[in-house]
Structures are given as structure tokens and as C-alpha cells.
Amino acid sequence: MTDILPDESARFVRAVGPQPDEVLDEMDEYARVNGFPHVGPEVGGWLAMLARLTDARRVFEFGSGYGYSAYWFARELPADGEVVLTEYDADELEMAREYMDRGGVDDLAVYEEGDALEAIERHDGPFDVVLVDLRKDQYPDAFDAVREKVAPGGVIVADNAMTAGPIQFEKLLELEEGGDPDGVNEHTRGIASYLDAVRAAPEFETSVMPIGEGISVSHKERR
Ligand SMILES: C[S@@+](CC[C@H](N)C(=O)[O-])C[C@H]1O[C@@H](n2cnc3c(N)ncnc32)[C@H](O)[C@@H]1O
Structure with a gap:
């Protein structure tokens, strides 16, 4: 993971924010040992926070890996809640099922x-x-x-809004400031196009939080 925050600031966010349980700590350790690009604990805490702020009952994830972000969401959902996990990799999805089961939230998950x-x-x-x-x-x-x-008052969160292994942050910044740099790769172009689309959508207001690798949060009007 390419962290944006200096280490001490990240530690501060972790210390003050929602706390992981033992299963989340173990999942985090798995990411560290195996180099898996999970959202990480600072973003995980904010996902939990956004679920609370929206009184979330239903959550959908595009790209769930072994369930780290889904687990942060699931802990915030009511007994009749639902988090839909999507993943190409059957082994990762099976790991997600095992972790969710251990945390007692498997009955909220749709795989x-x-x-x-x-x-x-x-x-x-x-x-x-x-x-x-x-x-x-x-x-x-x-x-x-x-x-x-997306429900009125709901949110769409996009991870890697600022960085990730293949994202060219300097070029992304230039694009967001209205420039047209050369040699932009497809990953960087994808993030820029996404940010253009959410910002052009009149029913959403978007802002970026510089935690983890940067998340964009788009809030849908309540009507
Ligand atoms: C960056 S990881 C994040 C996982 C999870 N959100 C977390 O933080 O733990 C992205 C995952 O999405 C999966 N993925 C990417 N594109 C996908 C697609 N179109 N459909 C299903 N899974 C996809 C990858 O296999 C990978 O496991």
C-alpha cells in the first residue's frame, strides 16, 4: 500500500478512530505479510464511520478480496443488514467467508x-x-x-482516489487541475474519468479524504 499520511499521522488516525477486533487485526497482518492491497485500518475505520452516518442497512462492494473492507462494514450493520461482496478470485472469497464466520457476521454477507x-x-x-x-x-x-x-442520502466511496502502485499521482493532479499530460496510464486515466463522472453528476457532491491511498466520498442528495 502506498500510504499518503506520514506514519505518525496514520498512527494517530488509527489510535483515535473505530478500533479493529482480533479478526480484523489478523486480516491486516495477512495483507502485510502477503503484500495484499487492502484498504487498511485508517480507511476501514472511516468505512465504518460512513456506514454509521448513513444508518446503513445495505452495502455493495466492487472488489472485495478476502473481505477486509466488508468486515469493517458488516460490524456496523443491523441484524437484517446485508453486505454484497464481489470477487473474481474464488480462494479470496472463501477466505472472506471464513473470516466473516469467525466474526459472527457471515449471515449478513452475500458472496x-x-x-x-x-x-x-x-x-x-x-x-x-x-x-x-x-x-x-x-x-x-x-x-x-x-x-x-444508491439510496437518497447514501454514499459511494472509491479507494485509490489519489494513489496506488500503478497510479501516477503527479499526472493525476495535473489532470484534476485541468491539464492534459502525456503518457497517462490506464489506471490513472480510470481514476481521473471516475472523478470527472462523479463530480459532473448533479445528484452527488464529492470530496476526497487523504487517508490510506486516498478515498473519494460522493454523497447523494436526500431529495
Ligand atoms: C484492491 S483489492 C481490495 C479488496 C478489498 N476492498 C479490501 O480492501 O480488502 C481489489 C480486489 O478486487 C478484485 N477485482 C478487481 N476487479 C474486479 C472485478 N471486475 N470483479 C470482481 N473482482 C475484481 C481483485 O481480484 C482484488 O482482490
Whole structure:
């Protein structure tokens, strides 16, 4: 993970924010040992916070890996809540199932193996919170697919809004400031196109939080 915050600031956010349980600590350690690009504990705490702020009952994730972000959400949901996990990799999804079971939140989870962009078509809204964390060039398609399924007052969170291994932050900044740099890769272009799309959508207001690798949070009007 390419952290934006200096280490001491990240520690501060972790110390003050919602606390992980033992299962989340173990999942975090798995990411550290295996180099898995999970959202990390600072963002995890904010996902929990956003679920609380929206009184979330239903959550949809584009790209769930082994369930780290989904587990942060699941702990905040009511007994009749639901978090839909989507993942190409069957082994990762099986790990997610085991972790969710150990945490006592498996009955809130719906597991969709395969392409998240196909899975969203099988689920009606409304969703109170949506996490976009799939392939970066697919972010704009994820927004198109879910936009009308977000509940009034709900939020769409996109991870890697500022950085990640393949994202060229300097070029992304130039794009966001209206420039047209050369040599922008598809991942960086995907994030820029996504940010253009959410900012152009009149029913959403968007802001970026510089924690983890940067999350963009788009709040849908209440009507
Ligand atoms: C960056 S990881 C994040 C996982 C999770 N959100 C977390 O923080 O722990 C992204 C995951 O999405 C999966 N993925 C990427 N594109 C996908 C797609 N179109 N459909 C399903 N899974 C996808 C990858 O296999 C990977 O496991």
C-alpha cells in the first residue's frame, strides 16, 4: 500500500478512530505479510464511520478480496443488514467467508464470485453505501452501473482516489487541475474519468479524504 499520511499521522488516525477486533487485526497482518492491497485500518475505520452516518442497512462492494473492507462494514450493520461482496478470485472469497464466520457476521454477507460489473446487475438498490475498489480502469463503469441504485442520502466511496502502485499521482493532479499530460496510464486515466463522472453528476457532491491511498466520498442528495 502506498500510504499518503506520514506514519505518525496514520498512527494517530488509527489510535483515535473505530478500533479493529482480533479478526480484523489478523486480516491486516495477512495483507502485510502477503503484500495484499487492502484498504487498511485508517480507511476501514472511516468505512465504518460512513456506514454509521448513513444508518446503513445495505452495502455493495466492487472488489472485495478476502473481505477486509466488508468486515469493517458488516460490524456496523443491523441484524437484517446485508453486505454484497464481489470477487473474481474464488480462494479470496472463501477466505472472506471464513473470516466473516469467525466474526459472527457471515449471515449478513452475500458472496458473488465473478465480475463485479455483472454482479451489480443481479442486485436491485437501494444501497446505503457502495465501495468501488476493483480494477482502476473499471471505476467509471462501476459508477454508471450503481449510480441509480444508491439510496437518497447514501454514499459511494472509491479507494485509490489519489494513489496506488500503478497510479501516477503527479499526472493525476495535473489532470484534476485541468491539464492534459502525456503518457497517462490506464489506471490513472480510470481514476481521473471516475472523478470527472462523479463530480459532473448533479445528484452527488464529492470530496476526497487523504487517508490510506486516498478515498473519494460522493454523497447523494436526500431529495
Ligand atoms: C484492491 S483489492 C481490495 C479488496 C478489498 N476492498 C479490501 O480492501 O480488502 C481489489 C480486489 O478486487 C478484485 N477485482 C478487481 N476487479 C474486479 C472485478 N471486475 N470483479 C470482481 N473482482 C475484481 C481483485 O481480484 C482484488 O482482490
